Amino acid sequence: MSVELHLLDLSGRLEDPVEPYLKYFTEERRAAILRYRFPSDRNRTVWTELLARWLIAQRTGLDLRDILIARDAQGKPYWAGGSGLHLSLSHSGFWAACTLGTEPNGVDVETARRIDLNIARHFFLPEEYEKLIALSSNATEEWRQAFLRYWTLKESCLKCLGTGLSGDLRKVDCAALLRGEGPVMGLSSLKGRNFDLPVGGVAGIVSTGTLPGCVKYNIVQEIIKE
Numbered sequence: 001m002s003v004e005l006h007l008l009d010l011s012g013r014l015e016d017p018v019e020p021y022l023k024y025f026t027e028e029r030r031a032a033i034l035r036y037r038f039p040s041d042r043n044r045t046v047w048t049e050l051l052a053r054w055l056i057a058q059r060t061g062l063d064l065r066d067i068l069i070a071r072d073a074q075g076k077p078y079w080a081g082g083s084g085l086h087l088s089l090s091h092s093g094f095w096a097a098c099t100l101g102t103e104p105n106g107v108d109v110e111t112a113r114r115i116d117l118n119i120a121r122h123f124f125l126p127e128e129y130e131k132l133i134a135l136s137s138n139a140t141e142e143w144r145q146a147f148l149r150y151w152t153l154k155e156s157c158l159k160c161l162g163t164g165l166s167g168d169l170r171k172v173d174c175a176a177l178l179r180g181e182g183p184v185m186g187l188s189s190l191k192g193r194n195f196d197l198p199v200g201g202v203a204g205i206v207s208t209g210t211l212p213g214c215v216k217y218n219i220v221q222e223i224i225k226e
Helices: 019-024 027-034 039-060 117-123 126-136 142-161 174-179
Strands: 004-009 068-071 077-080 086-092 095-101 105-110 191-196 202-207 216-219
Touching: 004 039, 004 202, 019 027, 019 039, 027 039, 039 068, 039 077, 039 086, 039 095, 077 086, 086 142, 095 105, 095 202, 105 142, 117 126, 117 142, 126 142, 126 174, 142 174, 142 191, 142 202, 174 191
Parallel strands: 004 216, 086 105
Antiparallel strands: 004 095, 068 077, 086 095, 105 202, 191 202
């Protein structure tokens, strides 16, 4: 099975109270969610995890309450008590993202934001940084989109490897990932792809398995019948 990339549209939902949905979470997880100061952060956290549970439920017939998403020592999410499925989670702006497949995978989604080229100078490969500099001199916004494509691939790669941001972004070669030619950080089978999203967002996905050819868009009403 190829890795699937699902995005959940949270527009109009980010300021809603999350309390009606906390019944799906353990007491410990509820406390962690409520520690977020802003409703938008609570909603992104809640709905990203519910998206993952819903996708697993679609494949297993289990109830949302019976699916627990846990995290390992590096913060990588996994289905506790399940086997055979690998998942990754991300959220930004009004997008929640989840990848699911039988092979290791990682996803990152980013939306338009203030971008500093100094970040690229410190964390990107020299050729990646030079390309951004060349694009930024053309008086267009293309360099910002290119930055997000690089960044999402790099984060997705570290998530796929299970290192999180404790890994080294500078060792992730985006061109090699896009060609499906690793090696990247010791693995030769990693492949990556970007998807441009509405309103300037970008998703990146990396996996050892077959990458998706498209994004599957979902709405909240599919997950929780309201």
